Every structure is written in structure tokens, then in C-alpha cells.
Amino acid sequence: MVMVRANQVSFTAGEIGPDLAARIEVSRYYSGAKLLRNVLVKPQGGIKRRPGTAHLHDFTGGEGMGGVRCIPFAFNTEQTYCIVLTGGQFHVWRSDGLYLATVGSCPWSAGIAAQANHAQSADTLLLFHPDMRTQRLRRGGVETSWTIEDVTWSNVPQFNFGDGDEDMISDARGWPECGTFHQGRLWLGGPRSRPATFIASKIGDFFNLDKGTTLDDEAIVGTIDSDQVNAIHQMVSGRALQIFTSGAEHVITGDPLTPKTIGVAEQTRRGIKRFTRTVEVDGATLFAQRGGAALRQFLFVDTEQAWRADIASLLAPHLVLDPIDMAARKTARQDDADRVLMVNANGSVTVLTTLRSQEVTAFSRWETDGIVRSAAALLSGEVFFAVERGGRIHVELWAEMRLLDVSKRRTEVSPFKVVPGLSHLEGRQVVAVADGAFFGPFTVSGYSITLPRQVRDAEVGLFFPVEAETLPIEPRHPSGAVIGRRTRIATITARVRNTGHFRLNNHNMVVRGVGGPPVAPLDSPPPVFTGDITVRGLVGYRLQNTIRIDQPTPQPFELLGLAYEVRIDS
Structure with missing residues (x-):
């Protein structure tokens, strides 16, 4: 039995398709992954949880599902907007998410809206479609016109x-x-x-x-x-x-x-x-x-x-x-x-x-x-x-700072338990991140939810899972490739930055200190951690071993690299 130490410090080849699962002679194999879901690959090599989304508006009828197109509009370098085409209408948001206007009686169907091409010059946006007269959309002297x-x-x-x-x-x-x-x-x-x-x-x-x-x-x-x-x-x-x-x-x-x-x-x-x-x-x-x-x-x-x-x-x-x-x-x-x-x-x-x-x-x-x-x-x-x-x-x-999708955030000086303004999620199951701690699930009723305790900052929205999995572990070994040989990953060390709760091959990685200052009391949310976290004593020989990372709760996450020990069955 042979023990080999190896690492993966880059994911800049991204998720690689199954057709390349045996191409271990290609350098990108060792900077790729089998699975990358809801993460951003950083050009420096690591991966991090993707940003969540902030809810701006929802259309409840008449526009036609799927009949929508978002178009960027730049009035100048400092004034930029998003134009959203729907059936017979267009809607305008400023770059910071402020709603500005809706214009109706437009000569396009939902189907044309989803297919429209565009071109812009100065204050004019042209919309093209072979079945529609070319349209000229303009901003007036004020951004609500x-x-x-x-x-x-x-x-x-x-x-x-x-x-x-x-x-x-x-x-x-x-x-x-x-x-x-x-x-x-x-x-x-x-x-x-x-x-x-x-x-x-x-x-x-x-x-x-x-x-x-x-x-x-x-x-x-x-x-x-x-x-x-x-x-x-x-x-x-x-x-x-x-x-x-x-x-x-x-x-x-x-x-x-x-x-x-x-x-x-x-x-x-x-x-x-x-x-x-x-x-x-x-x-x-x-x-x-x-x-x-x-x-x-x-x-x-x-x-x-x-x-x-x-x-x-x-x-x-x-x-x-x-x-x-x-x-x-x-x-x-x-x-x-x-x-x-x-x-x-x-x-x-x-x-x-x-x-x-x-x-x-x-x-x-x-x-x-x-x-x-x-x-x-x-x-x-x-x-x-x-x-x-x-x-x-x-x-x-x-x-960038949201951990949930289609979320609303409430921040107050005085503590609160009720988060209102959730009409867009009425009847849906949601979760909350409040004062850094995870709560939920809740079902939105009366356009609001009630948290189990008072907080000063809360984000409520839809959870999305973060998942990453390496390609089959193929450490460079003097005797050649280990394809077809049984291996066991004995130890994994993850180097992370500003990271909360996550799992490493189904082992919970939660950093929690116990004791006096400066360690936080046990009834406070776990702090984010920067450094190395190691899981030892892993068992089970397999013909193909991978390292899998996931987050069962919405927490900050950034992985800089992995190091591991692999035992190869002789």
C-alpha cells in the first residue's frame, strides 16, 4: 500500500464534461472539476458562492410566460438602465434597482419581445424584429420619461x-x-x-x-x-x-x-x-x-x-x-x-x-x-x-452581498421579528439569514414571516445549494496512472477564506470556539473562518474517488484550494 500527497489549488478550467474524465495527461484535468453549481470561479484559482439576487418587481398576468427580454441601456457612462420587454409593454429600472417607468400600448407580442434584437446610439434604442416595424425607444430629459x-x-x-x-x-x-x-x-x-x-x-x-x-x-x-x-x-x-x-x-x-x-x-x-x-x-x-x-x-x-x-x-x-x-x-x-x-x-x-x-x-x-x-x-x-x-x-x-435568491432585506436600529414586504413569495417556502444565523424554513403568509427571535438585520428569500466536486482523484504517481486501482482518500484539508458552515465529503465543517473572550458566546451565530480545515479518518476504498463540497445552509463560502492524502491499494 502506497500513500501519496496531492493537491488542487486551481479550478480555472471550470466544470469539465464527462468525455474528458480520463484525460489525465491534459494539464487542465488538474485544474478542472466534475461539478460546479452555483459558484463563481475566481481567476486566481479558487471558487466562491455565487451572489444571490434582490427582488425588484414581478408581473402577475397578461405578459405571457417566457415572453420577456432584458436589454441594457446606457444614457451616458454614469446613467445606465435595464429595459425589460414584455408583451405589449416595456419597463425601466435604474442601475441601482430603482423602478422608473412602464410604457404600454407597444406594438409587439410576448413572442416578439423574447426575440427582439437591439442597437443603441446616444439616447435612442432601436428594436428589431422581422415581423414588427422597427421601434425607436428614447429617454426624455428626466429619467422617468x-x-x-x-x-x-x-x-x-x-x-x-x-x-x-x-x-x-x-x-x-x-x-x-x-x-x-x-x-x-x-x-x-x-x-x-x-x-x-x-x-x-x-x-x-x-x-x-x-x-x-x-x-x-x-x-x-x-x-x-x-x-x-x-x-x-x-x-x-x-x-x-x-x-x-x-x-x-x-x-x-x-x-x-x-x-x-x-x-x-x-x-x-x-x-x-x-x-x-x-x-x-x-x-x-x-x-x-x-x-x-x-x-x-x-x-x-x-x-x-x-x-x-x-x-x-x-x-x-x-x-x-x-x-x-x-x-x-x-x-x-x-x-x-x-x-x-x-x-x-x-x-x-x-x-x-x-x-x-x-x-x-x-x-x-x-x-x-x-x-x-x-x-x-x-x-x-x-x-x-x-x-x-x-x-x-x-x-x-x-x-454581491445577498445569500438568497429573489430576496428582501430588512435592517433596523431597533430589534424586530416580523419581515414584511414578501408579496412576491406569498405561499412559498423561504429561509432567512438574520444577524448572520440561519433560520427556517418558513411559509410566507400575509406577505410576511415571523422570526423565532428578535434581530436587527434579516434577509429572506429562496435557498439555492452550492455544490462542487473534483474530477476523479488521479495523483501523479511514479508507477503511472492509478486508473483501475482502488484508492482511499484518508485526509482532506480545505484552505478557505471568510467561510461559514459547509460540508466536505458529507462531514460538517463548522468552526466554533469555546471559552472566554474573544470567542463569541454559544448563542451567537458561528463566525466566518479563514484558514485550513482538515477532516481525517476517512474510510472506504473505491475505483474512483472524488472530493465533494456542499453547503446545506446559506453561508459565505470561498475555497482557495485542497490538499489530500491518498492511499493506493497495491
């Missing part, structure tokens, strides 16, 4: 559909599916009756589509011609103007882009999933591939002087579950990474933590008691979610 109106196009290019020349975009022929602003023009793509066609406005006159006599500042009309169907689904302004179609990825060439210099160059043939948004991270445009089974990054590679659409989800294909929406939260901190949030058709959220300069590409999955329908990340860093729960759509805000 919002309006919506049809875009009026002038000098629309024409095409002979068989009965003489007609406008390419109209009620009869449909409207653009997507658009973007690039080099002083508004670019439109994928009109319903001419899906492979794009139109660019006159420079500085966004709603004027006059081709004129092909002067440099006049409108541009082009069609993607190839040996396959190329319906335009997304247009992205970046290093170049990028066009994502049903079958391929293209860039518009020409510098500057004029009616005489413009060209269309096909780059790769992957295709994008229709009505899913793209996001930009570290100079790459991430998109869900046609069919919804892969996440790809469209990136110009200087060494090859070519664009590529490399697969970003190679190590975690099982977490790309037919995405219906995407958002990217850009970090403003030197010690953090960017997060890409993919809202899956099954209501879960797949999170990609990425920092290309440090080779961090880590996937994990967030789950909640509900179905996530949409997400939006604002320029200022806030993230909004639209979540379906119990026949309602809840608008929620990513809240």
Missing part, C-alpha cells in the same frame, strides 16, 4: 419581387431582423423577404436609406451571395463590421466603407442560432452556434491574418443547453475576470469566467428555484435577470 414610436424610413431601396418594384422593407415585405451602428451609419440586416440583404444608411442620417448616385456618404445595399443559405441574424460593430448568418460568418471589407469600396468576405462556416445575442469579450465576439450545442468565439488572429470561429465550450459541451439569451458582465477590477452569462432553454444559466491573458476559461452552472428567461449586463456592471416563478415573471438584480 420614456417614449416608443415607429421608425419612419425614407428613400427605402426597392426590389422586384415579381409584380414590379416594391420597397424592400414594409408591412407587406417585413422588417429588418437586426441592426448596428458602424462608421457613422445605421446598418440593417435580414429583411424578412430578403434575408441575405443588408442596407446601410447615409452617413449621419440614420433613417435615410437613399442610394443616390453611389457617392461616398450615400446609402449602401448589398446581398451575401454564396453556395448556401445565408440569412442574416446578427450584425456586430467591432474591429470590423461582422455579419453572422444562418450558415457562415462574414466581415464587411473596405476602409472606409463606401458604396464603391465595400466588399463582403466569408470567414468561417458555422452559423449562429437565430434570435440569440452575441457578446464581446477581450476582442472576441462570442456566439451560440446554429443548433445551440456549442459556444464559439469569432476572433481575428494576427499571426494568421485571418478570422477564426474557435469553439470556446470544448471542455464543457454538456453545459451549453440551447442558449436563448446571452450577456457579458465586464469587470472593472484588477483582481477579477469577465463573466459571460448564457441563459439556457431549460431555465439554468451557464457562466463562463474568462481572462484570456491568464488562460482562464472556466464554465459553471447557476440554478435557481425558477426558470431564468433573460439576462442583461449594464455598462456599469449591474446584472438583471427575468425569472419565471409560480406563473409570474420576477425581475431580479445580481446582489
Whole structure:
């Protein structure tokens, strides 16, 4: 029998799919995990409990379940908003979660709301869908003033559909599916009756589509011609103007882009999933591939002087579950990474933590008691979610200091026992974290709960479990791999920071001191702990051993690394 000491001090490869469970020769095996649920992977290597969400509002009827989309809006660098589209309406929240306005009588159904594309310039947000007149949404002089109106196009290019020349975009022929602003023009793509066609406005006159006599500042009309169907689904302004179609990825060439210099160059043939948004991270445009089974990054590679659409989800294909929406939260901190949030058709959220300069590409999955329908990340860093729960759509805000989902928090100078304001959770089973201690479960009745004792600070909401599990333990051993040999994990040490109660291979890890000062009395909540916690005397030989971590109660949690002793059966 041989004893081997090993460790895992990084999870920057994220959750790795079962197809790679035996690839022990790959270095990412030793920085990956079998399971990462409701955690954030830190670019430094550790993992921590994901933030909870703060409840903002819930819609109780008429909007259509699933018919919702969250859209970021930046009036300037300091004034940012989340626009939430529902059937026939849109709603506005400020970045801090303050509700501002609801505007009704909008010309879209719930189905169109969930599929709408958008583009923004200054105080104007344009909404696109092939079955809806392009809409112009604007903020007024004060942030509670919002309006919506049809875009009026002038000098629309024409095409002979068989009965003489007609406008390419109209009620009869449909409207653009997507658009973007690039080099002083508004670019439109994928009109319903001419899906492979794009139109660019006159420079500085966004709603004027006059081709004129092909002067440099006049409108541009082009069609993607190839040996396959190329319906335009997304247009992205970046290093170049990028066009994502049903079958391929293209860039518009020409510098500057004029009616005489413009060209269309096909780059790769992957295709994008229709009505899913793209996001930009570290100079790459991430998109869900046609069919919804892969996440790809469209990136110009200087060494090859070519664009590529490399697969970003190679190590975690099982977490790309037919995405219906995407958002990217850009970090403003030197010690953090960017997060890409993919809202899956099954209501879960797949999170990609990425920092290309440090080779961090880590996937994990967030789950909640509900179905996530949409997400939006604002320029200022806030993230909004639209979540379906119990026949309602809840608008929620990513809240770094919350431990529960769709939660309400009450903080008072004087002690209290009753937490009111829980109408959005009426009849639901909830839990509470009050003065740092866990209470519950409770059933919300009369829009409130009553705690068993008085407190000064309480958060009430829905519990979500934190789970992490390593890949099968394969310590590097002089005799070779231990695959097929029985092993026993004898000792595990977890190095944690600011962490409360958690379990390590089903062993409760609760730090509690006993005695006089400075140790807290026994009737106070357990303090968070920073340091090493060890569990010894583990028994049981297995062909595959893993280390599993979970939290049965909502407490702070951050794991920096694991060290363990493994006994190998000779």
C-alpha cells in the first residue's frame, strides 16, 4: 500500500464534461472539476458562492410566460438602465434597482419581445424584429420619461419581387431582423423577404436609406451571395463590421466603407442560432452556434491574418443547453475576470469566467428555484435577470452581498421579528439569514414571516445549494496512472477564506470556539473562518474517488484550494 500527497489549488478550467474524465495527461484535468453549481470561479484559482439576487418587481398576468427580454441601456457612462420587454409593454429600472417607468400600448407580442434584437446610439434604442416595424425607444430629459414610436424610413431601396418594384422593407415585405451602428451609419440586416440583404444608411442620417448616385456618404445595399443559405441574424460593430448568418460568418471589407469600396468576405462556416445575442469579450465576439450545442468565439488572429470561429465550450459541451439569451458582465477590477452569462432553454444559466491573458476559461452552472428567461449586463456592471416563478415573471438584480435568491432585506436600529414586504413569495417556502444565523424554513403568509427571535438585520428569500466536486482523484504517481486501482482518500484539508458552515465529503465543517473572550458566546451565530480545515479518518476504498463540497445552509463560502492524502491499494 502506497500513500501519496496531492493537491488542487486551481479550478480555472471550470466544470469539465464527462468525455474528458480520463484525460489525465491534459494539464487542465488538474485544474478542472466534475461539478460546479452555483459558484463563481475566481481567476486566481479558487471558487466562491455565487451572489444571490434582490427582488425588484414581478408581473402577475397578461405578459405571457417566457415572453420577456432584458436589454441594457446606457444614457451616458454614469446613467445606465435595464429595459425589460414584455408583451405589449416595456419597463425601466435604474442601475441601482430603482423602478422608473412602464410604457404600454407597444406594438409587439410576448413572442416578439423574447426575440427582439437591439442597437443603441446616444439616447435612442432601436428594436428589431422581422415581423414588427422597427421601434425607436428614447429617454426624455428626466429619467422617468420614456417614449416608443415607429421608425419612419425614407428613400427605402426597392426590389422586384415579381409584380414590379416594391420597397424592400414594409408591412407587406417585413422588417429588418437586426441592426448596428458602424462608421457613422445605421446598418440593417435580414429583411424578412430578403434575408441575405443588408442596407446601410447615409452617413449621419440614420433613417435615410437613399442610394443616390453611389457617392461616398450615400446609402449602401448589398446581398451575401454564396453556395448556401445565408440569412442574416446578427450584425456586430467591432474591429470590423461582422455579419453572422444562418450558415457562415462574414466581415464587411473596405476602409472606409463606401458604396464603391465595400466588399463582403466569408470567414468561417458555422452559423449562429437565430434570435440569440452575441457578446464581446477581450476582442472576441462570442456566439451560440446554429443548433445551440456549442459556444464559439469569432476572433481575428494576427499571426494568421485571418478570422477564426474557435469553439470556446470544448471542455464543457454538456453545459451549453440551447442558449436563448446571452450577456457579458465586464469587470472593472484588477483582481477579477469577465463573466459571460448564457441563459439556457431549460431555465439554468451557464457562466463562463474568462481572462484570456491568464488562460482562464472556466464554465459553471447557476440554478435557481425558477426558470431564468433573460439576462442583461449594464455598462456599469449591474446584472438583471427575468425569472419565471409560480406563473409570474420576477425581475431580479445580481446582489454581491445577498445569500438568497429573489430576496428582501430588512435592517433596523431597533430589534424586530416580523419581515414584511414578501408579496412576491406569498405561499412559498423561504429561509432567512438574520444577524448572520440561519433560520427556517418558513411559509410566507400575509406577505410576511415571523422570526423565532428578535434581530436587527434579516434577509429572506429562496435557498439555492452550492455544490462542487473534483474530477476523479488521479495523483501523479511514479508507477503511472492509478486508473483501475482502488484508492482511499484518508485526509482532506480545505484552505478557505471568510467561510461559514459547509460540508466536505458529507462531514460538517463548522468552526466554533469555546471559552472566554474573544470567542463569541454559544448563542451567537458561528463566525466566518479563514484558514485550513482538515477532516481525517476517512474510510472506504473505491475505483474512483472524488472530493465533494456542499453547503446545506446559506453561508459565505470561498475555497482557495485542497490538499489530500491518498492511499493506493497495491
